[in-house]
Amino acid sequence: MASVVELDWQCNRTLVQCLDYMLTSGLACDVTFLVGEGKARLSAHRTILVARSPVFYAMLEGRLAERGEIIIPDISQESFSLLLRYVYTDDIKLTIANVTPVLSAARKYCVDQLVKKCEEFLQTNINAENVCLMLENSHMFMEENLRQNCFQIIHDSSEKILQTTDFTELCCACVKSITESDDLAVDESLVYEAVIRWSEAECGRQGLEVTDINRREVIGDILYTVRFPIMDTKYFAREISFRDILTTKEISNIYRYDKDNMFNLCKFSVSRRHKRKPKEGEFESVTRFGRTRRARRHIWNSTYGSDSIAFRSNEDVYLHGILTYGAQDGCEEIVIGVYNEKGDTLYRGSHSLSHKTYCQVVFDDVISVCRGETIDVVLHGGVHATAYGLDGKCTVQFQDVIITFLDSTSHPCVSTNATQGQIPGLLLSL
Template structure:
């Protein structure tokens, strides 16, 4: 059956010769009653009704394309996506794909084009391919933590750079110590240098949490070796050693071999010599590597001699401790003072809110101590974001009665994202009188980081922007 057109008979059209340039009096005007009857007749002939004529209810190209997304209607290409046994069939439209991806253009219209309308794509996950098509059809980007890496792979494979950039931005924002090591290996695969840099920032500053994360045991040997080569890891060597032992067990399983000491040493290869075992304390070495079975008898003897002998043996293991990161401080007061009737505590909270313009890793606070001689304090410190408690420590420190600021540290540095307010709080128990800050600043630049301060509703002891406690924030920044 041939195509049909909507035709308006000439007897439905009125002419006007008098004012040919007038929109209101065009030369040819459709007679409204006759035209309505003809349109209705033509629509009936084409079997179009209000239900099936969906195009009229969609005001934009994206809305109309969304109707066609995953729709067999007018589709001229079909993909079988996913590995064999779990693949699904997805219909699509060549024109839309080719206008959004140079790879699809080459596949469907260029030199790579074949005669088939059925294409298998076993290396892309169906959910990622659907995310790719949704972007090509509708300009919509809907990313999820569980599928963003597979979506990035699809965007890279079919050269859809805007979707790829969105995936990388999502990964950077959602990065933490829990996934930094795994994302590091993926960043190399996708050749994303900026993402690699962000991974190193997290791994260096939160090294202990990063190597103890569940995903650490799933990284490849190249990534493991690169991490162990870092001089800037902020972690005890004994923690790193234990994490590497766990990795070796998982690697044996991946290779289908038993996790014997011999096999664990075998899968580690030369990476074991990146461990700075002599940098441990003698007690840590004796309780850890010396008993682990991972070292040869000669290696254990040589390391023990290295600890105790004046003439030290040559070791294959690096002997210099990792330097870690150098902490930076942000001091928010220009001066400190003492008066006989303040600063008093009595269980009340000193609190201040802050916001940074770049990602930092908050390691702790600086606090003022006693203004009336040496005194011991117990500090209940807390860092919150909204209603979420990110870190909480109870720490004792001895104040010498001077104006020196005393650092109190969290167990692990806390990742603080830019342009979000966090609340630093402390409840001090100790000498009732202490020094306090004055001439406070609402904005302070420390290195390349700008920190803004504002008063906190949780502060019940008088601390605010202009004066009070918590004179310093102690944090880490990227080393590379």
């Protein structure tokens, strides 16, 4: 039923404002919808609806047009109200909480401009903090494009997302879709720990005592997406082997696989997950010196020869290049080599230095550095540098990662070491 109507309500209102007033006041409505599980009554105007949506046109004016009150059971009252208001006004206030159900409703009724607006909102607002909510919504409303966008973010920030509270609030199907992915670029122990935290939350949701037996029960087939056979053996023995998450036979078989990689483990995958590909050109400078001093002409490199430094990281990182000091003569060619602790060449290339105090030298290829691995960076033949660094830091924090700088033992150098010299920084990404 229409609410009390203002006198001369049309005056001083635009067309859009008048249409909005007619919708919100219920004035002259000629169609009623019963929306959602509670069958909330929402009234509208046939003429407006059929002008804006081919689905509403078929529903209200086509050969199979419905008569009387129309039941809409699969859309919530809030989402249908927002859809109607957009149909009348071309205006909507989207939020992370309402955008997915509104998108689903807009697709159902072929309101294409609203679909586009929702997709643009998602493109600019979905991130690692809300991606679990968006993944759950994509599953609930069967939005495949949104699901793919969610997985791109999850694969880029796997470790962070697995540790969020939102991960523990996902449904079983969404958890499995994450943990079974080959592109989940984290250590397998983190996948296991995330599944355990989720199982504790799920036990609470189901009113079960948090025991290993109940954890196993609620985890179900998700358990087989955790790649126990490729875990660190010491971690498996210390954290898992004594618990009732796995059966005695499963534990025995995993140990047997560790001795014989040809042993068939049936349900457990032994494939290693793919490492996340670095994004070209996206890196940060990680510097190691507290002070920089200008070098007098030819004081550096005339007798010192090559310059080298070693480093290691407590997490997997990508090395995109290094920072160097500039060349005294304005332009100088240098050869840079990067080597692992076995002496394998990871990179070797020639680069030009300018006269700037600092030069970013970006490698032709990005180097994947595993946590705990010692890497040597060498300026072969050194450089006639404009400056050198002092008060070197042995450890530097890069986001949540610790980078440790060391004297190079594989390519020892008189002039450059962990506390002074050349190679003032690294270009890194996670």
